Amino acid sequence: MTLTEAVRGAFAADGALPRAAEAFRPRDGQTEMALAVADAIETGGALVVEAGTGVGKTFSYLVPALLSGERVLVSTATKTLQDQLFGRDLPRLVEALGVPVRTALLKGRASYLCLHRMEQARRDPGVDRAATVTLARIEQWSQATRTGDLAEMPGLDERSPVLPLVTSTRENCLGSQCPRFRECHVNHARREALAADVVVVNHHLFFADLAVRESGMAELLPTVKVAVFDEAHQLNETGVQFLGRQLGTGQLIDFARDLLAAGLQLARGLADWSGLAGSLDRAGRELRLVVGRSTAGSRLRWTAQAPEGVPPQPWEEALDDLRAACEDAMDALSTVSEIAPDFVRLHERAAGIAERAARFAGPAEPGAVRWVDVGTQLRLVESPLDIAHAVRTRLLGMKDDEDDGAQDEQLTGGRAWIFTSATLGDDARLSWFTEPCGLSSAQVLRVGSPFDYPSQASLYLPANLPKPADPGHSLAVSRLAGQAAQHLGGRTMVLTTTLRALRAIGEDLQRRFDGSRDIEVLVQGQWPKRRLIERFREGSAGGAPGCLLVASASFWEGVDVPGDALELVVIDKLPFPPPGDPLVEARSQRLEAQGRSPFNDYFVPEAAVALKQGAGRLIRRESDRGVLVVCDTRLATMGYGRRLLAALPPMRRLRSGEEFEAALDALAAARLAAA
Known part of the structure; x- marks a missing residue:
């Protein structure tokens, strides 16, 4: 049986996947992606897949990878996604498919307890009392942990100032000269990875090794036949940090x-x-x-x-x-x-x-x-300015003077490189992603979301707001979000494009709902991100106040709040790149030198991808319902607005404030009826 036939059978209604996922049902898009991944594994080459929210892309690449029998490397965007993939998705699939594979999780040094540095910190007279208490808790935990992964320690704040004292870096690690070398958790994780059939890493670790060849990937990558990059839209920006x-x-x-x-x-x-x-x-x-x-x-x-x-x-x-x-x-x-x-x-x-x-x-x-x-x-x-050169020469094995047309020949019969995300561009070739990543001649597949957006979601573009540059814009957004949150009993997320707007909107909403028993306003930065998301997901369960979350930056993506805990997403402005940023300016100047338009070829695609990411927080399951509000009049009045609207899911348009309020009332009524 070929890999393609085995994959098709696994995704059939009577195949292996119903044993791995409750309520699994065959989806054409998911199967289409899985078959494309299987073909790439069999023939070698680079495959770029944009898989809309709800496709189930994780299963689409894991099933063919596991059934291939090849050694596999999977890289995710964050350590949280890495833990989810390794701790939930992989074990379920390995059991359902009945494949005898050994899996391993590998993170960067900063994720693991360093026993030597912990001992040093304990003897350091400069450590204050609060840190000493945390150190004692870590030391007690260290007696029982097998992995040394600090994410497993209950109650440890990810922002704790103690963490740099008990973890190592490439600069301060003593290597084989360390007195605790034999017990080192980092080295144990690397040995596990080198012995495993499927290794799960993250983009930061991958590119850190590509830059300094220090994390163990130098030994691992040459033995890998299949490399998968999930949430690949972050690759370029992650890569330039390390290269x-x-x-x-x-x-x-x-x-x-x-x-x-x-x-x-x-x-x-x-x-x-x-x-x-x-x-x-x-x-x-x-x-x-x-x-x-x-x-x-x-x-x-x-x-x-x-x-x-x-x-x-x-x-x-x-x-x-x-x-x-x-x-x-x-x-x-x-x-x-x-x-x-x-x-x-x-x-x-x-x-x-x-x-x-x-x-x-x-x-x-x-x-x-x-x-x-x-x-x-x-x-x-x-x-x-981007990672194109590094990807072409260090990953794909091309020479400096080879053009993209030589890529297929280089890759045929070699490794399979799979790059996937829900959002990779706004054109057929996904050039927003493929150009800066050196993948212009890769095979490209776009798989649409299975969600029924016209019935599940609505889009409202308020016409009477101040222009985005006006001083009163943030307060107008705050008023709209606050009134809507009262309609819904919370269940509202406000995504801002700047930290200044985050502070202005967050502070205004907290003043508005100060002392309220119905709405709790959560603002990014006041609690750790994980705690904010957990509280928001709880919503009004157990009689607690409903939540209104104001956030920016990393909350535009990777935040999954299914069900009725989130029914309204408000975006304050179109997320164009900041024009005064030196990296943005340099990329714009390069496009001008090539005779291209920085606005059309860089600013608009960047905004389209970010806007789609933000909108993607709203509908996470087939049963979800909600409203997206974009508080930027340019989306309806400027010519490029049509291109940005086309990048959004095909939601039903609300044409007036009355229709917007009616949609909110309908959400609240449906929730009450289902209770």
Whole structure:
């Protein structure tokens, strides 16, 4: 039996999948995608699949991958999705299909407890009382955990400042010289991965290894026949983070802390550890002070000797002082290197920071863009404009001078590369994704959602709101969302395009519903993301107030709230890329140099994909009902609005405020009738 025949049988009504998924029923789109994946596995090559919400793309790529008998690598966008895939989807399918495969989960270092650093932190006198309590809980948990995966520890805040103290990085890991090397959770996870038939990783880990070849993927990837990238729409932006060069003042502070702790614990009196750490701290602070009071969260262009608005001479002097502080630390560390492997690694870290500082003092690489991220700390970044070159040369094995037409020949008979997501572009070739990812000649398949959007969802474009640039726009959005949430008893998510709008809308709604027993306003940043989503999913269950969530950034995608906990999604503005962002500007300039339109070929496709992602939060199951509101009049008045509307699911249009209120009333009435 061929793989295609086996896959077709598994997706039949009397096949294996009904045993893996409750209420499974054959879907043409899901089977179509699975057969395309099977064909790619049999013939080799790159396949790009846009699979609309509800298709069931996870089963579509896992079933043929498992039935193929080949070694498989699956990469997901986030650690949460990684855990879901490994802990839920894979075991169900392995059991239903009856395939004898060994699976493994592999994350980055920051996900695993480092036993050596935990011991160091416990002895560190600089750790405060609150951190000491958390450390004690982690130490108790460490006695029972098999994997060391900190996501398994109950009640550990993902934002805890203790986490960097008990996890390792590529810079501070001691490797085989570590006294706890044999018990190392990171190495155990890598050994498991190398012995497994199916390995689940995430995009950050994959590209980190592609950049520095350190995570174990260098040994793993050559043995893999099938590589699947789920939520592939994040690949380009994730990849450019790792394929460039970065230097942060936070790195300097972490290094100074580790230097002081190791020096005082292992070589007290042999060097002025406090003075050296103080010099490193000062160098980081001085570099931050040179930048001045730039808005936190902003990006400064860096096309000349110094970033925009920063005086060149003080900037150069601050980089020189940073380098000098690292060199002083290196001199001291070289005198104690034989005492403990910690000092050898600290010396390497100091050399690495000094080398990056020297690189940033010189010109950028050709074809790269530089900028400075401004926050409490600074982050100096030099990045490629996309990952096309890296994908073509490092993944697909093409040579620099080969054009896309040679790709099929390179891949035939080789690995299968599967890239899939619910949103990959707004044209037939999915060029928003394929061009920056170097996949212009890949096979492309678009599979529509099985949801009946005209009956399940409505779209409302309010015509009487202020223009998006007007100061009163955010308050108008807040009023609309607040009134609608009262109709529905919560069940409302407001997605904003900027943190400024997030704060304005969130604060206004919290004032409006302060003391309310019916509506609880949740605002991104006030709780960890996982806790916010859990509370929102609970909705008004158990007599609790209904929820109105105001969020931005990562909440536009990957948030799954099925059922009547979410019935209204409000988007404040069209999600165009910020025009003043250095990376956006550099990409626009490249398109202009090619004689193309940055607005039509970059800004509009970016907005279309982001808008579709945000709208995708509304309908997650065949039984869901809801309304999408886009509070941007440009969608109805500008010519490009038609293109953006076409990217949205085919929802029923509401033409007036009266129709909008009637739709909300209908949702509330249907819920009451079903109760």
